[in-house]
Amino acid sequence: MIGRQGVDSIERRSGVSLWRQIADRILHAISTGDFAENAALPPEMALAERYGVNRHTVRSAIAALVQEGVLRAEQGRGTFVLSRKRLSYPIGTRTRFSTGLQGQTSERHIVLLASSVEPASQRIAEGLGLAKGAEVIRLETRGEADGRPISRATAWFDARRFTGIDKAMAETGSITASLSRFGIDDYLRQSTVLSARHADAADLADLDLQPGAIVLVTVAVNVTPDGQPIQFSESRFPAERIELKLSAL
Amino acid sequence: MIGRQGVDSIERRSGVSLWRQIADRILHAISTGDFAENAALPPEMALAERYGVNRHTVRSAIAALVQEGVLRAEQGRGTFVLSRKRLSYPIGTRTRFSTGLQGQTSERHIVLLASSVEPASQRIAEGLGLAKGAEVIRLETRGEADGRPISRATAWFDARRFTGIDKAMAETGSITASLSRFGIDDYLRQSTVLSARHADAADLADLDLQPGAIVLVTVAVNVTPDGQPIQFSESRFPAERIELKLSAL
DNA sequence: TAAATTTGTCTATTGATATAGACAACTATA
DNA sequence: TATAGTTGTCTATATCAATAGACAAATTTA
Numbered sequence: 001m002i003g004r005q006g007v008d009s010i011e012r013r014s015g016v017s018l019w020r021q022i023a024d025r026i027l028h029a030i031s032t033g034d035f036a037e038n039a040a041l042p043p044e045m046a047l048a049e050r051y052g053v054n055r056h057t058v059r060s061a062i063a064a065l066v067q068e069g070v071l072r073a074e075q076g077r078g079t080f081v082l083s084r085k086r087l088s089y090p091i092g093t094r095t096r097f098s099t100g101l102q103g104q105t106s107e108r109h110i111v112l113l114a115s116s117v118e119p120a121s122q123r124i125a126e127g128l129g130l131a132k133g134a135e136v137i138r139l140e141t142r143g144e145a146d147g148r149p150i151s152r153a154t155a156w157f158d159a160r161r162f163t164g165i166d167k168a169m170a171e172t173g174s175i176t177a178s179l180s181r182f183g184i185d186d187y188l189r190q191s192t193v194l195s196a197r198h199a200d201a202a203d204l205a206d207l208d209l210q211p212g213a214i215v216l217v218t219v220a221v222n223v224t225p226d227g228q229p230i231q232f233s234e235s236r237f238p239a240e241r242i243e244l245k246l247s248a249l
Numbered sequence: 250m251i252g253r254q255g256v257d258s259i260e261r262r263s264g265v266s267l268w269r270q271i272a273d274r275i276l277h278a279i280s281t282g283d284f285a286e287n288a289a290l291p292p293e294m295a296l297a298e299r300y301g302v303n304r305h306t307v308r309s310a311i312a313a314l315v316q317e318g319v320l321r322a323e324q325g326r327g328t329f330v331l332s333r334k335r336l337s338y339p340i341g342t343r344t345r346f347s348t349g350l351q352g353q354t355s356e357r358h359i360v361l362l363a364s365s366v367e368p369a370s371q372r373i374a375e376g377l378g379l380a381k382g383a384e385v386i387r388l389e390t391r392g393e394a395d396g397r398p399i400s401r402a403t404a405w406f407d408a409r410r411f412t413g414i415d416k417a418m419a420e421t422g423s424i425t426a427s428l429s430r431f432g433i434d435d436y437l438r439q440s441t442v443l444s445a446r447h448a449d450a451a452d453l454a455d456l457d458l459q460p461g462a463i464v465l466v467t468v469a470v471n472v473t474p475d476g477q478p479i480q481f482s483e484s485r486f487p488a489e490r491i492e493l494k495l496s497a498l
Numbered sequence: 499t500a501a502a503t504t505t506g507t508c509t510a511t512t513g514a515t516a517t518a519g520a521c522a523a524c525t526a527t528a
Numbered sequence: 529t530a531t532a533g534t535t536g537t538c539t540a541t542a543t544c545a546a547t548a549g550a551c552a553a554a555t556t557t558a
Contacts, residue, residue: 014461015265016264017514020263025449043533043535056517075524078525078533079535086444191494191496192494192495194493194495195465195493196464196465198265200274200277201260214445214446214463215445239444243442244443245442246441246443268545292505305545306547309545322506324504324505324554324555325505325555327555
């Protein structure tokens with residue numbers, strides 16, 4: 001063996017408290033199967049030793065995860081991992097919210113949080129092929145699966161072409177269904193740009209996340225089959241609940 | 250306008266210190282163009298008011314970003330945004346490290362950090378179509394562009410078929426070139442699964458990141474044109490330096 | 499040159515974070 | 529039914545994070 005193993009220590013005075021770093025590690029260990037679902041976590045003392053911190057610090061991390069609904073602690077018995085797998089959200093040429101999660105969830109839908117008409121910013125105008133400042137309709141939506149928020153999206157449409165899409169969206173709860181009211185029976189994903197950051201205050205509230213949570217961010221343009229841009233969107237996915245599976249684009 | 254605007258406050262007693270949250274916001278503002286590159290940031294007092302914190306807290310955030318090389322502070326003049334754009338790393342059917350960043354960087358290469366032979370774990374065996382426990386070669390690599398680390402990858406190959414690929418990698422500094430030594434002139438990306446998390450201690454060191462940094466994680470399988478799996482890999486990209494552009498898969 | 503603006507440094511205080519130890523409460527098991 | 533193992537609660541202490549105010553140092557502007 002050349003080289004070295006992965007270090008397993010935590011960072012002090014980093015701006016991120018130890019209990020949150022340990023909470024993140026426990027979440028990661030659960031997601032990789034290192035800590036099995038429905039099974040007991042190692043005892044607090046063992047975790048404290050493993051991460052090189054005090055037992056009380058581990059307790060803070062566990063308390064946060066209990067609060068988040070990831071763990072359940074039982075006095076005298078142990079602390080148990082509740083089963084909530086990360087959903088795998090497919091991204092491809094025909095990315096659709098509802099169909100992609102079939103088989104993984106029993107229920108899923110989109111909620112329209114807000115809508116407005118506004119002038120297009122530079123990047124949105126570019127994405128939609130409009131002049132900067134042209135009127136666009138903005139839809140703020142939240143995707144939910146089995147009652148848990150799993151996405152938070154902002155979508156923009158040409159206001160002239162898609163007048164009333166906000167109402168259609170509120171009524172149908174589906175982008176696909178709303179677009180079909182405007183004669184668009186098929187659309188493709190032209191481009192997707194992906195990044196990640198800490199959730200901001202609005203995302204924390206909308207996605208029911210704890211401060212410090214990470215969101216995956218996609219910026220995408222959907223087009224008609226003949227290449228006409230119809231939708232520009234930015235979506236945020238909580239990284240602790242969702243992974244993105246890139247299928248044939 | 251229905252609904253509400255994005256909240257612009259920060260979270261207290263969240264496990265993430267205010268100065269780090271503000272540092273993240275400033276980074277985000279720079280990446281969205283809200284704070285222009287090569288221009289002065291608003292004065293500390295203005296930022297303190299904007300984020301609802303004390304001037305000293307803003308100073309802590311700025312100090313961290315100066316440390317990271319994002320800002321430069323000059324007494325009496327102001328604090329300036331240095332220009333370091335986020336690179337756009339394309340992911341598609343023919344994802345290649347070097348070619349994808351052409352035009353964005355003047356120099357890029359891969360460094361082999363370590364290699365070893367080990368038995369395949371469950372998920373790696375599945376990915377490569379081998380029996381669990383079969384011998385695989387593991388390569389630990391770092392990708393760099395213009396002298397800055399931009400990726401940290403672990404790749405596994407069937408040890409029987411690719412004996413000596415570690416040496417080839419060390420000599421050529423290229424996965425593509427190494428594979429061609431084994432008669433593989435073309436390969437495709439079969440699948441990519443994407444997630445994000447905080448960088449662990451090893452990533453922090455290897456990618457020259459500050460604690461609390463976020464990494465994008467891709468888990469991918471590369472196959473020959475006839476569908477034979479040849480490489481299983483997990484790559485970490487610093488979210489502050491890289492965004493992933495999903496092109497035609 | 500004087501005034502205004504902006505970053506840099508210092509002291510002081512408060513609350514959150516982390517460590518340490520002791521013991522209570524509860525559960526499983528020998 | 530003891531006993532060992534586990535989580536829950538309490539006190540105490542030290543360090544980090546955040547606020548507050550004052551003033552110095554450097555630069556720009558009137």
